[in-house]
Amino acid sequence: MRYPIVIEPGSETTAFGVVFPDLPGCFSAGDTLDEAIKNASEAAALWIEDALDQGVAVPPPSSFDAVRGNPEWKGWIFALADVDPMLFDTSAERVNITLPRRVLVRLDRRAKEEGETRSGFIARMAMSA
Structure with a gap:
């Protein structure tokens, strides 16, 4: 373009x-x-x-x-x-990431506290950085 x-x-x-x-x-x-x-x-x-x-x-x-x-x-x-x-491009794309289990547990806890999915929470955090 x-x-x-x-x-x-x-x-x-x-x-x-x-x-x-x-x-x-x-x-x-x-x-x-x-x-x-x-x-x-x-x-x-x-x-x-x-x-x-x-x-x-x-x-x-x-x-x-x-x-x-x-x-x-x-x-x-x-x-x-x-x-x-x-x-x-706003299409969703599946990605595979590797994180230590302790980080994943913390990530899931934070996402749940925010009422979001893991993917939604990661996307929001990335966009706010």
Whole structure:
């Protein structure tokens, strides 16, 4: 999946600034154009993960032509930032983990106290970290 980005040109003394028209408040920068585009992909992944964790809908990417045609971005550079579509995958997957028995007993006790299954408790703990 690729999101269009607009990049404010940098110079010898300023970084290239990156804005995502589709992801409000998501921005990045880089000392070079290549670095700015790479950093943009990382910023988008963090923005999307945070939005999903908070139950906020993630807007789909706009068409590249629509963004490029917006007069607000006149004089800026246009590119696409890659976003791993697995960020949106909410399908359950069975995993096999190995834990010391004493840890498993403690984990099950905590899950029961919270009124959750073992899997649900582990998932919630991982998401809150």
